[in-house]
Amino acid sequence: MGExxxxxxxxxxxxxxxxxxxxxxxxLASVAFLGPLLTALMGLLVLASGDVALTDEDILFFVLSxxxxxxxxxxxxxxxxxxVIEMAALMVAAAWPSSNxxxxxxxxxxxxxxxxxxxxxxxxxxxxxxxxxxxxxxxLLYLVYLRFLSRYDINYYLVFQPAExxxxxxxxxxxxxxMAWVWLRVLVGFMLTLPRxxxxxxxxxxxxxxxxxxxxxxxxxxxxxLLSLWLAASxxxxxxxxxLFDLGIGAAIRMSGHSLQVLAYALxxxxxxxxxxxxxxxxxxxxxLSLGLLAAARxxxxxxxxxxxxYRPAGKRPASRARWQIGLPAAFLVVLLSLxxxxxxxxxxxxxxxxxxxxxxxxxxxxxxxENSLAAIxxxxxxxxxxxxxxxxxxxxxxxxxxxxxxxxxxxxVPLRVRxxxxxxxxxxxxxxxxxxxxAGQSVPALNEVLRRVRGRIGVIIELKYYGxxxxxxxxxxxxVERAGVVEQARFMSLxxxxxxxxxxxxxxxxxxxxxxxxxxxxxRFEVDFFAVNARKAGRRFIRNTQRGGRSVYAWTINxxxxxxxxxxxxxxxIITDYPDVANRVRAERDALELxxxxxxxxxxxxxxxxxxxx
Numbered sequence: 001m002g003e004x005x006x007x008x009x010x011x012x013x014x015x016x017x018x019x020x021x022x023x024x025x026x027x028l029a030s031v032a033f034l035g036p037l038l039t040a041l042m043g044l045l046v047l048a049s050g051d052v053a054l055t056d057e058d059i060l061f062f063v064l065s066x067x068x069x070x071x072x073x074x075x076x077x078x079x080x081x082x083x084v085i086e087m088a089a090l091m092v093a094a095a096w097p098s099s100n101x102x103x104x105x106x107x108x109x110x111x112x113x114x115x116x117x118x119x120x121x122x123x124x125x126x127x128x129x130x131x132x133x134x135x136x137x138x139x140l141l142y143l144v145y146l147r148f149l150s151r152y153d154i155n156y157y158l159v160f161q162p163a164e165x166x167x168x169x170x171x172x173x174x175x176x177x178x179m180a181w182v183w184l185r186v187l188v189g190f191m192l193t194l195p196r197x198x199x200x201x202x203x204x205x206x207x208x209x210x211x212x213x214x215x216x217x218x219x220x221x222x223x224x225x226l227l228s229l230w231l232a233a234s235x236x237x238x239x240x241x242x243x244l245f246d247l248g249i250g251a252a253i254r255m256s257g258h259s260l261q262v263l264a265y266a267l268x269x270x271x272x273x274x275x276x277x278x279x280x281x282x283x284x285x286x287x288x289l290s291l292g293l294l295a296a297a298r299x300x301x302x303x304x305x306x307x308x309x310x311y312r313p314a315g316k317r318p319a320s321r322a323r324w325q326i327g328l329p330a331a332f333l334v335v336l337l338s339l340x341x342x343x344x345x346x347x348x349x350x351x352x353x354x355x356x357x358x359x360x361x362x363x364x365x366x367x368x369x370x371e372n373s374l375a376a377i378x379x380x381x382x383x384x385x386x387x388x389x390x391x392x393x394x395x396x397x398x399x400x401x402x403x404x405x406x407x408x409x410x411x412x413x414v415p416l417r418v419r420x421x422x423x424x425x426x427x428x429x430x431x432x433x434x435x436x437x438x439x440a441g442q443s444v445p446a447l448n449e450v451l452r453r454v455r456g457r458i459g460v461i462i463e464l465k466y467y468g469x470x471x472x473x474x475x476x477x478x479x480x481v482e483r484a485g486v487v488e489q490a491r492f493m494s495l496x497x498x499x500x501x502x503x504x505x506x507x508x509x510x511x512x513x514x515x516x517x518x519x520x521x522x523x524x525r526f527e528v529d530f531f532a533v534n535a536r537k538a539g540r541r542f543i544r545n546t547q548r549g550g551r552s553v554y555a556w557t558i559n560x561x562x563x564x565x566x567x568x569x570x571x572x573x574x575i576i577t578d579y580p581d582v583a584n585r586v587r588a589e590r591d592a593l594e595l596x597x598x599x600x601x602x603x604x605x606x607x608x609x610x611x612x613x614x615x
Contacts, residue, residue, distance in 0.1 A: 004226060007295035011094045012287060018093040018103055023283045025105070026086045081123040083286070088112060088119055088198040090290040095199075118197045122190070129186050137179040144171045156409035184231070188223045195297035226292050234285045241281050245274045267562060357567065358386040358574040359583040360461060362557050363404060367578035370411065370432045372402045373442040377453055385580035387459040387491075392447050393466075394473045399423035400447040400480060406467045408444070419469050447477065451484035460486065461532075461554075463515060464494040464503070474503040478510075493532050500528060513552075524549070532556055532576065535563060540570045547573070558583075565590045 012019070092111055096103050112119075148168035149157055157165045252266035364376025365383055372390055380388045391404040401418055403426070408414040411431040418426065423446055432442030447462075454460045464477065481490050493513040494500050504512045504527075513530035516523060516537070523531060524545060530552035533542075538555035546553050555567050556576035564586045567575055577583045 004295040008291040011291045015094040077127045084123045087290040091294045152409040153405035241277045355571040360387040360574045360576040361385040361580040362576045383581040384584045389461040391463045397422040402445045459489045461491045466496045
């Protein structure tokens with residue numbers, strides 16, 4: 001292994017410029033073409049499922065179905081094929097012949113084109129082996145979940161992390177480590193196949209695999225150690241980049257205080273550095289693996305590399321060294337102009353044109369008061385929210401309780417299940433003392449209590465929660481809303497598409513929307529009145545296309561002031577947040593920012609800033 005590492009380092013020093021060029025161009029190509037291709041592929045597979053889109057729990061059922069398994073395998077094969085092709089390209093670039101055969105992208109492309117089908121078939125076989133070897137471990141993980149994490153609502157385990165949580169984490173970690181070990185053994189069998197297929201391609205892939213496995217068997221332990229070392233180094237590298245990004249975000253927050261203007265300039269520095277570090281990390285990781293495989297293969301097959309003539313694309317003379325040296329600045333200029341065009345488009349549309357973005361208090365002002373409590377709702381009204389969002393579910397005696405989780409473990413540490421308890425039992429539990437003595441005595445409110453509080457004061461968005469066993473749920477919610485006289489100031493939504501359709505069938509004139517966390521397909525084809533989507537889905541194009549159809553878009557759950565500002569700039573109809581006071585401040589303060597400052601904040605939000613609000 002030591003000799004392979006030294007040979008890899010020598011190859012990297014001699015060819016790092018070519019490796020950087022190849023990785024950069026393939027990364028750009030992947031961003032430009034892979035995303036749309038995967039979207040189209042998944043769209044076709046979702047249509048085959050019988051609906052126009054899949055959301056949240058429907059995705060799980062789809063993945064577990066034969067069509068879903070097929071779609072996963074196809075997408076995994078495509079992504080792994082692109083990785084295999086890039087590794088092959090990096091190996092070819094590193095092993096390029098002497099100066100008598102100048103390096104050029106056209107020659108590289110021509111060489112790889114002759115190996116494309118064997119590489120694709122190799123990737124598919126690898127995906128199949130990895131999936132089959134994973135099935136027993138996935139079954140074990142499901143059993144761990146049933147044994148340790150199924151008794152109470154999952155949010156309780158996520159927030160309080162009791163002993164059962166750590167038992168589950170420990171057992172799942174052991175299971176995943178063993179699965180990773182099995183994966184490594186599978187990968188070792190394929191490691192030498194990639195350079196053999198790349199440089200010694202033949203019509204019989206099975207024969208190449210057999211020969212590579214025979215050779216790998218002779219040096220299995222060094223290969224296993226090499227791959228393990230690479231995996232550990234990659235994990236450390238990417239975790240290090242993420243840690244630096246988090247430190248940079250924290251520094252930006254401390255520098256800015258409560259000023260969006262200062263935050264804008266701090267974020268652009270952090271974001272640019274983060275993007276560069278991510279690119280360098282990915283380049284180093286894929287280059288290290290590719291060169292390690294090449295060094296190991298050359299130790300087994302000294303005559304692995306083809307002659308210089310094979311690097312010339314058929315029917316063409318080799319390009320000169322100057323051609324790719326000119327092509328690199330040209331490619332950079334194209335990228336720069338594209339980014340500039342995007343920036344101009346963003347600036348042109350970044351000022352809102354009289355559009356009002358509502359502030360929606362998520363479960364009330366839940367950052368400061370018990371979620372879904374009357375105190376949180378009153379505080380949301382005081383902080384100037386336009387709407388309050390609440391969660392409702394049905395109790396054992398048919399009442400409608402305002403609570404999010406399926407039990408009271410997270411809010412009170414009491415193992416009462418909502419669907420197995422009466423309204424009186426739920427209201428006997430104190431859900432406020434944990435947050436402070438000022439909230440002692442707060443209890444799970446009934447929907448009719450909340451509706452009386454909000455009538456004429458604030459709009460209410462009611463999310464219907466389904467945990468099984470509901471009877472006449474939608475009809476009872478509709479009856480209570482009509483009885484309270486708040487139909488005009490109420491809207492309704494749910495993650496459950498069946499529930500959305502049932503309520504819309506009962507009250508066709510009401511505003512009923514679909515709440516979604518993860519979406520596969522085109523949810524805009526669903527016949528609903530609005531969409532409440534994860535902030536990652538709320539892009540400018542999605543918002544505008546939806547609004548052109550006369551429907552609204554709400555984005556959740558946004559507690560990051562930079563992302564709040566960006567969403568307002570995209571003219572989203574509502575921001576669902578735990579901090580309605582901060583959202584109101586951002587909505588007012590952003591009017592004083594310059595266009596370039598707004599653009600910087602929007603860019604930072606697109607790069608995935610995760611900001612904790614200053615308390």
